[in-house]
Each structure stands twice: as structure tokens, then as C-alpha cells.
Amino acid sequence: MATLAHAQIRGRPTVGGQAPRGPSQGWWVSGGAAGVVMGTITDGASSARWEFGTTPQWQARGTIEKALDIATTLGVSAGYGVMNVNVSRLAVPGQVTPDPRAVCINRCDAQLETWQLMGQFRSGGSPGFHTYFEAQGGVNGFRNLRTRDSTAAPIGPSTTQMDFAGSLGFGFGYTLSPGLVLGLVQDFGMGWHSQEKLPSDASRTYRTRATRATLRFKF
Template identity: 55%
Template sequence: MPQRSLLRVFRPFGLAALLSGGLALASSLTAAPALAQIRGRSPTSMPPRQSGAPGWWFSGGASGVVLGNINDGATQSTWSFGNDPLWQVRASLEKVLEGRSTLGVTAGYGLVDVALTPFADAAVPELPDAPCLNGCEAQVELWTAMGQFRSGGGPGFHSVFEAQGGVTVFRNLRTRSDALPIGNKTQQIDLSGALGFGVGYGLSNGFDVAIVQDFGMGWHSKTDLPSSLERTWRMRNTRASLRFAF
């Protein structure tokens, strides 16, 4: 067959092969940059990993509470806690919200000393024995149970803000010398709340230490309380805690 005839026969097949190869090359050149762009995306453009982020925090520690005087109608006396700190153990369980904020519950317990002084115009003395009719040294269990909002955290030093609200409970008021019960109530429950400010230090992503100073107040029962006496009391609390994430 003449050479020109052969060229006419195979020319369409050559053009088709050339076109197919060009399309394949263009497709590979387009896909490569796209894949490289996906693999090379900057950390700021990619969503943060959430799988390893802690969901809960647990804390444990101690606190030194300074309580103001409390006027108590049930015992017809003023409770004086003095100016020295009253020691409590304290724990909290917190659920992580967005960012560095948590919402949780706290509880504290301590056995503290208190001095009782009868009201000057007490109608019926409720103090237990003759030596205590003019005042006595006593002890009472100091319980706290509150809801808490917390903001602050991260590596290194950081500021901390906390807001709490709940109850402060005084249980088993007894004379210090011979443990005689005082009054006719085994416990008194006061509404109370506090705001706290402090500093923390993150040792790792799931472990830090914090020191917080609380300022708060409470509302004691006004039952049998003379109208000339206040039912509110003040509180200052310094807390140190270790916090663990899980």
C-alpha cells in the first residue's frame, strides 16, 4: 500500500491517542496541587482536634475560712468565730464548657471552734448548763455545698475567676469541754454565696494548681431573732487546690 494511504488510515488514531494523553496529563497536574494544598494546610486553617480535650475537672484541697459573727435565734446567742482561719477540706467536680470555662459543684467540711455569748435580752436561755448560761466555748461542723462557675486556665500562669452559690450548714453544735448539745436544732442551713479571684499555674494540659481568695456572705435563720439584730454574716476564704482533668 502506498505510504500516503497508510498515513491517511492511521492519522485519526494518532490524534485520538495524543488527545487522550493530553487529558490524562492535565488531570494529573490539576490533582497534584489540590492534594498538596490539602496536606499542606496551615494549622490555623484546620479545625482544632477535640478528641484529646478534657471533658471534666476534679479538684481537691484545703481552705482557711474567716467567718464574721452570727446571731442565732435558736440558741439566743451570738456565735463568734474569731479572726483565725477555720480549716476545711474541699473538693469540686466540674464540666468543661466552651474555652476555659467550667460549671460544677463543690463541697467542703470542717470541725471548727466557736464562742457563744447569750443575747443581753434573751427571753429563754437555750445554752445547756450553768457554766454556759453566761457564755461557753463550743464546736460545730461546718459544711458547704455550692454550684460553681469558673473561668480561667491554660499552660503557665493564668488568672482565675469563680462565682459560687448554695448553702452553708452548721451541724451538731456542742460544748467543747464535755460535748453537750446546745439548743434544740441539730443543724441550721444558711443560703450563701461568694465571688473568688486568684491565680493558677498549668503544669500540663490536664494538671494545674490554683490559689483563690473568696469574698461572700450568708443569711441565717431569723426565727426567734430579735428585730434589732442582723441575720446576715460575712465570709472571707483563702483556698489552695490541685486540679486534674479527665
């Protein structure tokens, strides 16, 4: 009887205690940087083409994710950066010559604040070296388009423009510890810009490519 009683006491959970958190529970947060290449955007609001070039430009990025099981998370990602852009005048129907009062009449170097807010689905992972897949959908935002000189003169309206956007990515990761993972992701995406004031033959879609380095923590 003593042996049985002792076994029952050892197997009984501690009063007021909590069961250990399993691998499918908890939250993940991540932070990192991305080298982004963005395609040319035709913008009717500023009557200009935004040419970002082929050189990657830096953005900061972070996520918060809920673990659905040992290899799957669902969460939100956010990114922000200031990107250099070459602005050229867009021909507007009925306008023969540009307005002489306009800033950046023909072509000029400028800067543009960019941000992203997207829902994210992530699948994959294991101890040690592993691969994983990411899918995102949400919005790209653009604001504060200004000349890249001492005047920093605004070009076009000052309102924030938001585009529907999405991307798919494939990544490689390495588990440094059960709650710490280093990752490198290559993703490809597409955005849909506003049609407002665009010429009928102008495309409103653009492509994006990003290489992202991230450090993920579980809590």
C-alpha cells in the same frame, strides 16, 4: 491512582475509634483545703451569738466541673470542717435571767460542724501561669454545736441549720501539665441566717473570707 487511594485511607478515621478529646470537652475534679474566716452569727435557735474570731480555720473542699469551653467550667463544690467558736448568750425578749438548766449560760468555748454545697461558675486559665474568676451560690450548713470540753454537751437544738450563701473569688493558677493545674483562690462571701426567734434588732447576715489551695485534674 495508588497515591490518591493511599491518601484517602490515611485520612479515614479508624472504625470503632473515637476522635481525640478537645480542650473544651471533659470534666475536672479538684481537692484541697481552705483557711476560712467567718463573721459573727446571731442564732435564735440556740439563743446565742457564735463568734468565730479572726484566725482562719481549716476546711476540706472538693469540686466536680464540666468544661463548657477551653476556659470555662460549670459545676458543684462541697466543703466540710469543724470550727472553734465562742458562744455567748443572746438576750431574748421577756427573759430576764437565763434558764439555769441551760448549757453555756453566759459564755463558753464550743465547736461547730460546718459544710457548704454550692453551684460554681469558673472562667479563665491558660498554659503556664494564669488568673481566673469564680462565682458560687448555694447553702452553708451548721450542726452539732457542742461545748469544747470533756462533756461535749450540746448547745441548742441538734437539727442542721441551712443558710443561703454566695461568694466571689479571684485566683492564680499554674498548669503543671495539660490535665493538672495548681491553684490559689481568695474569695469573699456572705450568708443569710435564719430569722427564727431573733430579736428585731439582730442582724441575720454575716460575711466570710476564704483562702483556698486546690489541685485540679482533668479526665
